Amino acid sequence: MSEIRFSGFGGQGIIRCGLIAGKALSLFDNKQATMTQSFGPEARGSACSSQLVVSDDRVLYPYISAPEILISMSQEAYEKYEPELRDDGILLIDKDLVKSKPSRGKIKTYSVPSTRFAEELGNRIIANLVMLGFFTAITRIVSPEAMKKALPGLVPGRFLELNKKAFDKGYEYGKKILTEEKKPKKK
Amino acid sequence: MKEEDHLEEKNPMEDLLRMDRIPHIWCPGCGIGTVVTSFAEALRKSKIDLDKTAIVSGIGCTGRVAGYVKLDSFHTTHGRAIPFATGLKLANPELKVIVFSGDGDIAGIGGNHFIHAARRNMDMIVICVNNFNYAMTGGQVAATTPTTANASTAPYGNYEYSFSLPYLAEASGATYVARWTALHLRRVAKSMQEALGKRGFSFIEVITPCVTLYARRNRLGDGLNLMKYYYEKSEIQHGADTRTVDISYQGKLIVGKFVDKEKPTFLDCMNEHLGKVLGDKYKSYGVSHE
Amino acid sequence: MKKVKADPKGVLTGAHYLDGDYALAEGALAAGCRFFAGYPITPSTETAERFSERIPSVGGVFIQMEDEIASIAALIGAVWGGKKAMTVTSGPGFSLMMENIGLACMMETPLVIANVQRGGPSTGLPTLTGQQDMMQVKWGSHGDYEIIALCPDSPQECFDLCIDAFNLSEIYRVPTFIMADECVGHMHEKVVIPPAEEIELVERKWFKGPKDKYLPYKPDKDMIPFMVKAGDGHRFHTTGLTHDERGYPALNAEFQEVCVRHLVEKIRMNADKIIKLEEDEIDNAEIIVISYGITSRVTTRAVQQARKAGIKVGTIRLITVWPFPEKRIKELAKKIKAFVVPEINYGQIVREVERCVEGQAPVIHIPHCGGWVHDPDEIFKAIKEASK
Ligand SMILES: Cc1ncc(C[n+]2csc(CCOP(=O)(O)OP(=O)(O)O)c2C)c(N)n1
Ligand code: SF4
Ligand SMILES: [Mg+2]
Numbered sequence: 001m002s003e004i005r006f007s008g009f010g011g012q013g014i015i016r017c018g019l020i021a022g023k024a025l026s027l028f029d030n031k032q033a034t035m036t037q038s039f040g041p042e043a044r045g046s047a048c049s050s051q052l053v054v055s056d057d058r059v060l061y062p063y064i065s066a067p068e069i070l071i072s073m074s075q076e077a078y079e080k081y082e083p084e085l086r087d088d089g090i091l092l093i094d095k096d097l098v099k100s101k102p103s104r105g106k107i108k109t110y111s112v113p114s115t116r117f118a119e120e121l122g123n124r125i126i127a128n129l130v131m132l133g134f135f136t137a138i139t140r141i142v143s144p145e146a147m148k149k150a151l152p153g154l155v156p157g158r159f160l161e162l163n164k165k166a167f168d169k170g171y172e173y174g175k176k177i178l179t180e181e182k183k184p185k186k187k
Numbered sequence: 188m189k190e191e192d193h194l195e196e197k198n199p200m201e202d203l204l205r206m207d208r209i210p211h212i213w214c215p216g217c218g219i220g221t222v223v224t225s226f227a228e229a230l231r232k233s234k235i236d237l238d239k240t241a242i243v244s245g246i247g248c249t250g251r252v253a254g255y256v257k258l259d260s261f262h263t264t265h266g267r268a269i270p271f272a273t274g275l276k277l278a279n280p281e282l283k284v285i286v287f288s289g290d291g292d293i294a295g296i297g298g299n300h301f302i303h304a305a306r307r308n309m310d311m312i313v314i315c316v317n318n319f320n321y322a323m324t325g326g327q328v329a330a331t332t333p334t335t336a337n338a339s340t341a342p343y344g345n346y347e348y349s350f351s352l353p354y355l356a357e358a359s360g361a362t363y364v365a366r367w368t369a370l371h372l373r374r375v376a377k378s379m380q381e382a383l384g385k386r387g388f389s390f391i392e393v394i395t396p397c398v399t400l401y402a403r404r405n406r407l408g409d410g411l412n413l414m415k416y417y418y419e420k421s422e423i424q425h426g427a428d429t430r431t432v433d434i435s436y437q438g439k440l441i442v443g444k445f446v447d448k449e450k451p452t453f454l455d456c457m458n459e460h461l462g463k464v465l466g467d468k469y470k471s472y473g474v475s476h477e
Numbered sequence: 478m479k480k481v482k483a484d485p486k487g488v489l490t491g492a493h494y495l496d497g498d499y500a501l502a503e504g505a506l507a508a509g510c511r512f513f514a515g516y517p518i519t520p521s522t523e524t525a526e527r528f529s530e531r532i533p534s535v536g537g538v539f540i541q542m543e544d545e546i547a548s549i550a551a552l553i554g555a556v557w558g559g560k561k562a563m564t565v566t567s568g569p570g571f572s573l574m575m576e577n578i579g580l581a582c583m584m585e586t587p588l589v590i591a592n593v594q595r596g597g598p599s600t601g602l603p604t605l606t607g608q609q610d611m612m613q614v615k616w617g618s619h620g621d622y623e624i625i626a627l628c629p630d631s632p633q634e635c636f637d638l639c640i641d642a643f644n645l646s647e648i649y650r651v652p653t654f655i656m657a658d659e660c661v662g663h664m665h666e667k668v669v670i671p672p673a674e675e676i677e678l679v680e681r682k683w684f685k686g687p688k689d690k691y692l693p694y695k696p697d698k699d700m701i702p703f704m705v706k707a708g709d710g711h712r713f714h715t716t717g718l719t720h721d722e723r724g725y726p727a728l729n730a731e732f733q734e735v736c737v738r739h740l741v742e743k744i745r746m747n748a749d750k751i752i753k754l755e756e757d758e759i760d761n762a763e764i765i766v767i768s769y770g771i772t773s774r775v776t777t778r779a780v781q782q783a784r785k786a787g788i789k790v791g792t793i794r795l796i797t798v799w800p801f802p803e804k805r806i807k808e809l810a811k812k813i814k815a816f817v818v819p820e821i822n823y824g825q826i827v828r829e830v831e832r833c834v835e836g837q838a839p840v841i842h843i844p845h846c847g848g849w850v851h852d853p854d855e856i857f858k859a860i861k862e863a864s865k
Contacts, residue, residue, distance in 0.1 A: 019665060023494035026667035035494075035665035038604075060778040061853060062664050062771070150494075205714070208725060238710035243554070246717075254714060254726065259707035261557065262716035262726075264580050267550040270514075270542060274551030275707060277538045278512050278558025282708045300550075303543040453540075461533045469533050 001056075002141060003064035007049040007081050008073030008094075013128035017071070018050030020132060020150050021142055025054055028146035034059040047077040054141065069139055071131060072098050073114065092135055094127070110138050110177060117169050121162065129155075129166035136167075137174025144171055203227040203237075205257050212251055216410035218369035218395030219249055219316055223256070225372045225393075226287070226314065229379030230258075240283045243272040245292035247323040248397070249316040252287040266297030269304045272311050280454055280473030283383065284310070290317040290331040294350050298330065305359035305388045310452040312382045312389045315352060318397035326400030333436035337404050351433035356390040357446050363389035364429065364446035368417040369396060371442065378444060387452050394440060407437075478648055478699075483507050483676035487535045490672045497635040497662040498523035498565070501591050501655065502531065504639025505563045507676055510589070511537030512562040514551040516544050519603040520659040521565040521593035545570035549577040549590070556586045557715070559706030561643060561681075565591040567659075568601060571610055572617070578652055579618035580717045582740055585694070585702060587646035587681070589639065591655040593662035596847030606659035607847035608770055608821035612828075614654050615799050621737050623744035625751055626654040626799040628769040632666045638796070644679040645751060649743055650701050656798065658821070660771040660850060684711070694736075695722040700743045748800040755794040758784075762791030763814040764863050767806075767830055769795040771850055772819050779856035788864045798826060806833035815863035819843035819856050839863065 006017040015037050022035035037050040051064045068089040072078035078098045085091060087105030095111040103109050112134040118127035136144050148164055155163040204227065213219050230237060237258060244253035246265035253260040259282075263271045268286045276284045286293070293301050293315045304311065320338050321327040328338035328345050331352065335344045356364045363385055365378040375393055382389035396402060396413035407413060421440040424432075432441040451459065458471040487506035495503065501524045505513070513532065515525040529539040537560070542548040548564045555562040566574065571592050581588060596602030597609050610617075614626050625645050627638045638655055646653035684691050684703035691711040694702050705711045718726040719736045727736070744751070755773075757780075759765065764783075768776040773794040783790045795802065806829075810816075815838050818827040827842040834840050843859050845851050 019494065022665055026494055027492050032667070036660075036663065058774075059666075060774045061850070062660060062774070063850070205725075238712070239708050241707045254716065257712050259557075259712060260714045261554070261707075262714070262718065263550065263553075264576055264717055267546060267577060267580075270547035270550035271554040273540070273542075273547070274512065274514060274554025274556075274562070275558040276554075277540060277551070278555035278560040278562070279706060279708050282558065299543050300547050303547070457538075465533055470536060472536060472538060 002054045002069065003067040004052040004054065004069040004071070004141070005049055005064060005067045005081055006052075006071045007047060007077035008128075009046045009077065010048045012048070012073050013125065014048045014073065015050045016154060017128050017132055018052055020147065020154050021135070022052050023154065024142050024146035024150035025052075028149045029142055031056065032059050034062050036062055047074065047080045049077065049081065069135075069141070071135055073127065073131060075099065090139060092131065092138060094131065110134070110174070112170060112173055114170060117173070118166055121166055121169065123162065126159070126163055126166040129163045130170035133167035133170025133172075134174040135170075137171045137178065200224070200227050203230055203257055204255055208255055211255055213248060214399045216396070216398040217248070218318070218397070218410070219252065221369050221372055222314070222316055222375060222393050222395060223252055225376040226256070226379055228376040229383060232376070233380045233383040235283055235383055239281055240285070241275060242285045242287055243268045243275065244286070245288040245297060247289035247292050247321070248318075249287065249289035250292060250323070256287075266292055266295070267300065268292065269297055269300040269311075269313065273304060273309055276309065276311055277454070284312070286311060286313045288315065289322070290315055290319070290352070291321040291329045294352055294355070295321070295330045302355065302359040305356055305361045305390070307453040308360055308362060308388050308450050308456075310386050310388070310454065312379070312391070314379065315390070315392045316395045317352065317392050318395045318401055320397060320401045322397045322400050326397070326404055333434055333438070335436045336401075338401075339404065349434070351429070352392045353390070353432050353445050354429040357429045360388065360450075361390045361446060362387035362448050362450050365390075365444040366392040366394070366432065366442050368394040368421055368440060368442060370414050370417040370421065381444075381447070387450055478682075479680040480677050481680050483673040483678055484509060485673035488673040488676060489670050491670060493668050493670065494665055495632050495668045496523065496665045497629065497632040497657055498593060499527045500632040500635035500668045501565060501639050501657070501662075502527035503668070503670060504636040505589065505643070506531060506535055507636070507670065507673075508561065508640045508643035509678055510561045510563045510643065511535070512552070512555040512560040513537075513539045513564065514542050514548040514555070514562070515564045515566065516542055516548050516570060518545075518567045518570045520595055520662050521567045521591065523662070524565040524591065524593070545573040546577060549574040549581070552588050553577065553581050553584065553586050556588050557584075557707055559708070561587075563589040563591070565593060567593050567595050567603075568597045568607075568610060569599070571613065575617045578624075579620060579622065581652040582618070582622040582624065583717045584715050585650040585740070586652065587650050587704075589642045589646055589653050589655065591639070591657060594656060594658040602848050604659065605848040606771065606821060606850065608656075608658055608772065609825070609847060611656060611798060611820070611822065611825040614656055622740050624652055624654060624799055625649065625744065625797065626656050627753075627796060628656050628798050629661055630770055630773050630794070631661060632664060632668050635661065636668050636670060640676060640678070641753075647679045647681055648701070649747065649751070650682070650704065651744060654799075656770065658770050692722045693724040694720060696739060696743075700739070700746070744800055749804070751797060751800055752802045752805075753796040754802055754805065755796060757792045759791040759793070759809070761789050763789040764817060764860055765791045765793060765809060765813050766817045766819070766856070766860065767793045767795065767826075768819050769798055769826065772821060775850050775853050776819055776856055778853040779860060782853065782857045783860040783864075786861065788860060790860055790864070795826070801829045801833075803833050806830060807835070810834040810837040813838050815839045815841060817841045817843065817856070817859050817863055819845070819851050819859070821845045821847050821850065
């Protein structure tokens with residue numbers, strides 16, 4: 001079982017991230033994924049989040065308590081949610097928007113300039129897709145094929161290709177980081 | 188009255204009333220029954236398909252009307268006849284739906300539903316028997332009780348402003364608005380007949396004597412005295428500006444047909460709008476596609 | 478009871494990733510619901526939004542009314558106009574509906590109301606979960622009556638139980654409730670919608686006899702009277718007053734007995750047919766945990782823990798909460814060491830359990846104030862305690 005939290009500020013498509021990953025896992029990767037999100041006044045504040053509990057069997061407890069994966073696309077969200085990340089967890093951040101503290105425990109931190117990449121692709125609104133690609137590559141919790149299959153219906157039809165491009169960009173970047181990470185170890 | 192007139196009035200009534208429920212519960216001299224007679228006449232003259240006509244009442248002396256009329260008839264809860272009728276009409280648009288209820292029911296507890304149904308131009312006729320009080324429960328003050336009139340919960344006289352129902356109806360969007368008194372039975376029937384021939388939200392207010400409570404408490408005499416008041420103080424002003432038709436205690440009663448216009452109904456608007464936005468994907472609701 | 482297949486027009490066959498609220502709307506459409514009246518309220522609004530988006534292509538009406546009183550009144554009207562109808566709401570709106578829920582019971586009107594429960598009382602916790610309207614749904618309107626209430630524990634079950642709810646409401650001519658909660662309503666999970674031909678629906682019990690012979694409240698052999706719709710020439714009458722077979726007011730104790738007893742007995746005498754429970758490892762159980770809705774999922778985790786610790790614990794999930802499975806609990810009370818009842822309130826369904834257990838075993842309640850679900854640990858501890 002894994003617990004994942006996507007976080008950022010309102011308007012970054014954070015809830016979408018949870019929906020796309022949840023749908024990909026549940027419908028195309030043969031997992032059971034329960035997605036919840038914060039509603040109401042606290043959801044209107046600047047830190048916004050969606051949570052996924054992923055399991056091979058039925059998810060019994062729908063909320064997350066100590067996620068092993070935290071995705072933060074804003075400084076505020078990072079500060080709010082970093083403390084609950086497990087000591088051996090994975091932290092994914094937007095390189096330009098989040099300044100991370102020295103990591104604690106065995107937490108592995110990976111960063112991607114998701115917003116910058118999105119801007120290069122023509123629209124910062126797809127930064128979440130860059131991040132999702134990056135997330136897919138680094139965590140390998142979900143297959144990239146499933147993620148792409150999950151997109152129709154969750155991103156506007158006329159931007160489907162652009163969203164896929166953004167996803168690929170993040171995915172390739174994540175792959176690259178992983179190979180680079182492995183290289184020195186092999187030596 | 189000539190003999191034939193008499194006959195003509197009696198037989199069709201039997202057709203339109205639940206004779207197995209007569210005698211009715213209303214007090215001798217009560218005006219509600221006479222409004223029902225006008226309604227029956229309007230139904231008969233309008234020649235609409237009575238199998239496709241439904242009547243909905245709330246709760247009150249007037250609320251009992253649905254129980255006496257031989258149509259598909261619904262006696263609902265206090266104030267909620269209009270939303271009930273809304274559901275009925277929308278579920279089966281070929282119905283002609285009439286709400287028949289009291290002033291307390293329609294303008295007091297149900298006031299919000301009244302203005303919203305008018306705003307939507309929901310296709311229905313609302314007939315409101317205004318007896319200036321909550322009669323069924325013993326003559327309490329209502330939103331329509333004229334200022335200074337007495338009521339059981341206004342024992343020193345009513346010091347609130349009252350609603351002028353035609354003004355409220357027009358301002359909210361009604362496409363047909365008329366007011367009469369129980370003295371004007373032919374005209375009441377004619378208005379009802381006109382409304383039955385129209386589409387959209389029609390409102391007919393009938394000032395009606397409640398002899399037992401309102402009249403007695405205010406020492407206004409019996410039914411005859413009230414009719415005399417209606418006779419002396421009513422003034423027919425078709426097309427009158429509804430802002431000018433408010434009623435003061437025992438004051439002038441401006442009556443007539445105030446509003447009669449055409450406007451697309453709720454369902455017209457829904458069909459037209461969705462058709463425009465969704466194109467071929469949308470099939471108009473409530474109209475035959477054969 | 479006439480069974481028919483669902484109309485494919487309303488059925489979104491396939492696997493989807495939906496929240497419970499959306500699944501309710503899909504369940505309603507699949508069940509043939511073609512009229513929806515409602516008023517926005519968190520956390521149920523998404524159902525109305527989904528229905529309003531989907532209905533134009535299916536054929537039917539969505540209307541946002543001026544309040545919840547109007548919504549339920551419109552529903553009753555729509556059913557008598559011939560449609561299947563549904564509304565959704567939450568705490569405050571549910572309170573507003575109470576009077577007309579009584580009217581629906583009295584007029585024996587089949588319809589479905591979903592309450593996506595949030596924390597109360599009053600405005601309470603609009604965006605957070607609760608199970609605090611479980612008694613209100615049974616007793617909230619004045620007078621004696623019976624209703625049916627179902628509790629989904631997932632978006633999938635929001636869909637499935639919505640279809641069941643429509644069917645039950647038609648079979649028994651009774652308002653049927655889906656008592657969901659914010660957690661289930663707002664969580665997204667996989668929802669599989671079967672092909673239309675696999676969805677079995679109960680057709681309204683239409684009266685087919687001579688039009689002038691129709692008696693809206695004459696019970697048939699199965700206790701349930703026939704229905705008609707307005708506009709078909711029956712010229713029938715119906716009222717919220719105590720009435721006779723004709724639907725005419727009959728205001729005395731004698732008719733009160735006939736009329737109200739019928740409303741109560743048509744459900745009580747059919748309780749066995751209505752009630753759906755999910756039981757697990759009951760046979761060897763010493764402890765039984767009784768729960769419903771989202772709480773039963775959290776309970777399962779606690780129970781797994783308890784079983785690992787060697788405790789013989791069984792579970793009953795109340796899919797049907799009303800009518801309450803009185804018979805079954807009474808039966809088990811004789812041989813069970815203790816019952817544990819977690820629920821997100823300060824003691825509602827536990828009272829029913831206590832009533833049925835009749836002091837034969839301890840009934841341990843695990844209350845929760847609302848706003849969140851139980852910590853499974855808390856339930857585990859209670860099970861451990863009970864097993865001592
Ligand atoms: C919710 C509710 N509140 C109060 C009542 C009691 N009640 C019954 S009839 C009535 C007043 C009816 O007045 P109106 O609509 O003017 O009808 P009338 O009897 O004057 O014809 C009231 C307050 C009720 N039945 N339901
Ligand atoms: S109390 Fe008044 S309104 Fe009611 S029946 Fe008697 S006279 Fe008519
Ligand atoms: Mg009155």
